[in-house]
Amino acid sequence: MTDNIKNIDTLVIGAGQAGVAMSEHLTHQNVPHLVLEKNRIAEAWRTGRWDSLVANGPAWHDRFPGMEFPGDKPDQFVPKDQVADYFEAYVDKFKMPVETDVEVISASRNESTSGFTVKTSKGTINAQRIVSATGPFQVPIIPAIAPENPDFLQIHSAKYRNPDNLPAGAIIVIGAGSSGVQIADELRRSGRKVYLSVGPHDRPPRAYRGRDFVWWLGVLGLWDMAANVPGKEHVTIAVSGANGGDTIDFRELASKGLNLVGRTQSFENGVVHFSDDLACNIKAGDENYLSLLDRADQYVVDNGLDLPEEPEARILLADPDCMVNPTKSLDLKANNVTTVIWATGYATNYDWLKVDVFDEKNQPQHHRGVSIEPSVYFLGLPWLSRRGSSFIWGVWHDAKYIADQIVIQRQYQQYQNKI
Numbered sequence: 412m413t414d415n416i417k418n419i420d421t422l423v424i425g426a427g428q429a430g431v432a433m434s435e436h437l438t439h440q441n442v443p444h445l446v447l448e449k450n451r452i453a454e455a456w457r458t459g460r461w462d463s464l465v466a467n468g469p470a471w472h473d474r475f476p477g478m479e480f481p482g483d484k485p486d487q488f489v490p491k492d493q494v495a496d497y498f499e500a501y502v503d504k505f506k507m508p509v510e511t512d513v514e515v516i517s518a519s520r521n522e523s524t525s526g527f528t529v530k531t532s533k534g535t536i537n538a539q540r541i542v543s544a545t546g547p548f549q550v551p552i553i554p555a556i557a558p559e560n561p562d563f564l565q566i567h568s569a570k571y572r573n574p575d576n577l578p579a580g581a582i583i584v585i586g587a588g589s590s591g592v593q594i595a596d597e598l599r600r601s602g603r604k605v606y607l608s609v610g611p612h613d614r615p616p617r618a619y620r621g622r623d624f625v626w627w628l629g630v631l632g633l634w635d636m637a638a639n640v641p642g643k644e645h646v647t648i649a650v651s652g653a654n655g656g657d658t659i660d661f662r663e664l665a666s667k668g669l670n671l672v673g674r675t676q677s678f679e680n681g682v683v684h685f686s687d688d689l690a691c692n693i694k695a696g697d698e699n700y701l702s703l704l705d706r707a708d709q710y711v712v713d714n715g716l717d718l719p720e721e722p723e724a725r726i727l728l729a730d731p732d733c734m735v736n737p738t739k740s741l742d743l744k745a746n747n748v749t750t751v752i753w754a755t756g757y758a759t760n761y762d763w764l765k766v767d768v769f770d771e772k773n774q775p776q777h778h779r780g781v782s783i784e785p786s787v788y789f790l791g792l793p794w795l796s797r798r799g800s801s802f803i804w805g806v807w808h809d810a811k812y813i814a815d816q817i818v819i820q821r822q823y824q825q826y827q828n829k830i
Contacts, residue, residue, distance in 0.1 A: 415534065419445045421817060422529055422538035424518075424763075426452045426509050429544035429791030431498050432475065432807040434507040436814035442821065446507060446544075447531065449514040453498040455548060456491045462573045463597060464491040465652045466803075467589060468625045473803045478504060486623070488652025519765040526786070527766075539786060539824075540817060543764060543775075546791040547801060548757040557753065558678035563743060568594060568754040574601035580749030581605070583683065583741075585675045587612055588647030591754030592659055596651075599669050606670045606741065606748075608685065609661060611692050613699040614649040617658040619707055620718040624650065627707050634799040647756075649696065658700075661693050665731035672738045683741050690734040697727060759792075780813045786820070788813050 423433050426448030437444045451457065466473045471485035473494075478501055480489055489497070502509050514532040518541055521528055526539040551567035558565075564578055568590045571577075574597065581604040584595040595607040615624045628634045649659040665671050673689040704724060711718050741748070761769065768775055768784040776783045779796040789795065790813060791806050799805030 416537055417445075417534060418537045419443060420538070420821070421445075421540040421542060422447065422518075422527075422536060423542045423544050424515050425544035425546065425791075426498075426502070426511065427455055427544065427546055427791070428453065428498060428803050429546055429806045429810065430509075430542075431501055431507065432810035433542050433544050433790055433813065434502070434509065435475070435477065435505050435807075436811050437817070438505055438507060440814050440818050442814065442817055444508060445536070446509040447513045447515055448509060448511045449532075451495075451499075451511055452502055452509060453495040455546075456495040456498075459548070459569055460491055461568070461571045461594060461597075463653065464593075465489060466491075466494055467650055467652050468802070469623055469652070469656075472623070472625045475501060475803065475807045477501070488656055515763050517763050517765055520784075540788070540820075541764070541786065542788040542790055542813065543761070544790045545759070545761075547759055547793055549760045550758040551753075552756050552758050553753045554755055556675065556677050557751075560678070560681070562681070563748060564750045566750070566752055568752055569757075571752055574598050574603060577603075578749045580747045582750045582752060583608065583675075583748055584752045584754055586610065586647070586754030586756070587649060587661070588754065588756075589650055591647075591752075592649050592664075593651050593653050594752060594754060595669060596653070596664060599664075599667065604670070604747075606672055606738075607664075608672050608675045609689055609692050610674045611646045612649045612696050613643075613646055614659050614661075614696040615703050616700060616724060617650065617652075617656045619704060619724055620711065620721050622707075622718065623656075624703070627703065627710075628798075631706055631710060634797065634805065636798040637796070639794055639798075660728070661696070662728040662731055662734075665733050666728060670738070671731070671733045672741070681743050683743060685737070685739055685741070687737055687739060689737045690730065693734060701725065780809055781816050788817070 421442055421444040423430050423444060423446040426446050430446050434446050465488040469486045470480040470489050474480060480497055516530045518527050518529040526537055527541055529536040529538055551569045553567055571594055582598055583606045584591050585608040587607055587609040595605050598605045617624060651659055661671060671689055673686040676684045676686050766784045766787055768782045768787055770776055775789045777789050780789050790810055793801040795809050800809050
C-alpha cells in the first residue's frame with residue numbers, strides 16, 4: 412500500500428478466525444475485497460494467550476469445513492501455535508487478499524459520495540463496505556475493585572504465560588471460566604499454592620458416553636440457540652481441552668490441593684474479601700452438568716443409539732472443606748500471596764469506527780451481523796446469530812450469511828448504476 416488512495420469494494424478489519432472466514436466467502440462470491448491485520452494472521456492465538464493453551468474443542472470440530480488440521484488425530488485438542496499455523500495455511504490455500512502490519516486508525520462515512528474513508532498506518536482506502544472482524548477479545552478487563560498495591564503483581568490472564576514467569580509465592584486467580592480454571596490448575600500442578608475465586612458458571616462434561624460435549628451440543632441443538640437463557644448473560648463456561656481433555660470438577664480440584672473461594676468482593680488494607688457463595692456456585696454448576704447428562708440420555712433413548720452407559724459420570728465427590736467452611740477473607744502478606752491473576756474477560760473497542768451504530772453500552776446494534784448502519788457489518792461476536800457464533804466453526808457459518816447479504820446489496824447497486 413502507498414500513500415495514494417486505494418479503492419476497494421469491501422474492507423475486512425482483522426485477520427483472525429473471523430476475518431479469514433469472511434475472506435473465504437467473499438472470495439467464493441467474487442466480491443473484490445481486502446483484509447487488513449495490524450499484526451500477523453491469527454496473532455491472538457500466538458501471543459495473546461498462555462503458552463500451554465489448546466483449543467477447547469477437538470480437531471474434527473474446531474476447524475473450517477474447507478481444510479482439516481494436519482495429522483491423523485481428529486480427537487486431539489490442537490495447541491495454540493498450530494491453530495495459528497492452520498489459519499495462515501488457510502489464507503495461502505484460498506489465496507486470500509490479506510495485508511498484515513497495517514493498523515486501521517479511523518473509518519468514517521463519506522459525505523458527498525458512497526462508502527467510507529478509512530485511514531490506516533499505510534495510507535488511505537475508500538471502501539464501499541466495512542466488515543469489523545476484530546472479535547470480542549480486544550481489551551482485557553480488570554475490575555475497578557483491583558487495588559493499587561505495589562506489594563504484589565497484578566496481571567490479566569492475557570499477560571499470563573507460564574508458572575516460571577511469575578514471582579515465587581502464592582497466587583490468586585480470579586475467575587473460574589475456561590481460562591481461569593486452566594491457569595489455576597496449571598499453577599497447582601507446578602507446585603504453587605493457588606487460590607481460585609469461583610463465580611457462577613456452567614460446567615459441561617468434557618465427554619459423555621463416548622462422545623465429546625461439542626457433539627452433544629450439536630445433536631441437542633444447543634449450538635444453534637438463537638439467544639442466551641435469561642440470567643445466564645454473565646455465566647462463564649468451565650470447559651477445557653488441557654491435558655488431553657478432562658471434565659472440570661471443582662470438588663476434585665479441591666481434593667488435589669486447589670484452594671477454592673467465592674467471588675471476589677473487595678481489597679482493603681492488604682486483605683481480600685470473598686462472597687459466601689462458593690457452595691452455591693459449585694452446586695449450580697453441578698445442576699448444569701447433570702442436566703446435560705439427562706438430555707444426552709434421553710437423546711440416546713429417543714434415537715435408539717448404541718452408546719455405552721456411564722453411570723459413574725453422575726457420582727459427585729463429597730463437598731470439600733472449602734465449601735463447608737468457606738474462606739471469607741485472606742490476608743495477602745500473611746499468606747505470602749505475591750500474584751493476582753484477573754481471568755475476568757475482555758471488552759470490545761470500536762474507537763476507530765466513526766459511525767452511528769452503537770448503543771449506550773458501546774455495543775454494535777445489528778441483526779446477525781448486519782448493522783443498523785448501511786454497509787457496516789460485524790463478525791465474530793458472541794451470540795451474533797447463535798450460541799456457536801464466537802467459535803471457529805460458528806464464525807465460518809456467520810461469515811457465509813454476511814457474505815450473502817453483501818452480494819445482495821451489490822446486485823441492487825449494480826442495477827442502480829445501469830439506470
